[in-house]
Amino acid sequence: MLLHVGAFVLDIDSKQATPWHKLAPRTRILCTLLFVFATVLTPDGHWWTWGIYGLALICLLLLSRVTLLVLLKRLAVEFTFIGVVLLGTLFRGGGEILWSWGPIQVTTVGLTVLGSVTLKALLSLSILNLLTLTTSVTALLHALLELKTPPLLVAILASMYRYISVLIGEFNAMRRAAESRNLMNSNRSIRLIVGNTIGALFIRTYDRGNLVYQAMLSRGYQGVPPMVEKVSSGGRYDVVALSLTVILALLGQAIYWRK
Structure with a gap:
């Protein structure tokens, strides 16, 4: 995959x-x-x-x-x-x-x-x-700001990068759960499980994304990750x-x- x-x-x-x-x-x-x-x-x-x-x-x-x-x-x-x-x-x-x-x-x-x-x-x-x-990624985002890219666009890119790892993590966790229950042993069951997983993925990532955003705000997030x-x-x-x-x-x- x-x-x-x-x-x-x-x-x-x-x-x-x-x-x-x-x-x-x-x-x-x-x-x-x-x-x-x-x-x-x-x-x-x-x-x-x-x-x-x-x-x-x-x-x-x-x-x-x-x-x-x-x-x-x-x-x-x-x-x-x-x-x-x-x-x-x-x-x-x-x-x-x-x-x-x-x-x-x-x-x-x-x-x-x-x-x-x-x-x-x-x-x-x-x-x-x-x-x-x-x-x-952090250096790229700050370089875009230095090149006068609109800050809102840079913030959107930063959020996309941050949340795609949440999406991948949630998908892999759900896939491992299905494999541990032997639910992906045929092509038909794989298509069925993947279809249901994608639907449930949006709900789970919405809740997880909100928790991640609150954690970022508590650590001083202001639109772009700080340069380390x-x-x-x-x-x-x-x-x-x-x-x-x-x-x-x-x-x-x-x-x-x-x-």
């Missing part, structure tokens, strides 16, 4: 000592956003541009010493959700027809769009996962990192400017 995948472990590599980790959290966010915007705004079929971006991303993954197995698991989970959207782009009309079956057609334009959207999603999700794996760890405040390395990101984005686009 998805809850057993390491996809929900957000910041397991945040304690590494690499040049990427030495950057201020807000700088990592800005570099990530610049890379994502440069990737998704690239027109379809610009394969050399994505090749340059992909090579730079591989170097960054090796430099940051991120746990590749966890990264691949998270990408696999995310691609299960966007796979239907990606498959829909294959049947876009236009260009030469390569295969057809009734009203369904696969064309050269459809293949180009499918490959382009897949590469955009892969590169964007990879660097976003890299950001969340190598930066603690010491993070970099920025410096010349951050300027260099942002400059290199801008140069990379422009370099990838410059290949097609002359055409």
Whole structure:
């Protein structure tokens, strides 16, 4: 089940000592956003541009010493959700027809769009996962505040992160209770138990979430978790990192400017 995948472990590599980790959290966010915007705004079929971006991303993954197995698991989970959207782009009309079956057609334009959207999603999700794996959630939230993100939005993100662990914990407790009573011994019973569990889960997590919120208020919660760890405040390395990101984005686009 998805809850057993390491996809929900957000910041397991945040304690590494690499040049990427030495950057201020807000700088990592800005570099990530610049890379994502440069990737998704690239027109379809610009394969050399994505090749340059992909090579730079591989170097960054090796430099940051991120746990590749966890990264691949998270990408696999995310691609299960966007796979239907990606498959829909294959049947876009236009260009030469390569295969057809009734009203369904696969064309050269459809293949180009499918490959382009897949590469955009892969590169964007990879660097976003890299950001969340190598930066603690508290540091990310405070970096968003430093970047003038609305405090209410940051508070919502903080609550989502805090309560998803409550949701997972309640689900695992109910699953273990069902397994200890031998109620999940067939596919039919598993579907029945999981369906009933999901319904009861909302009621249990509502009560548990209220208790957690009261506990947070009693400990001085004011919308964003307090910073415990010491993070970099920025410096010349951050300027260099942002400059290199801008140069990379422009370099990838410059290949097609002359055409």
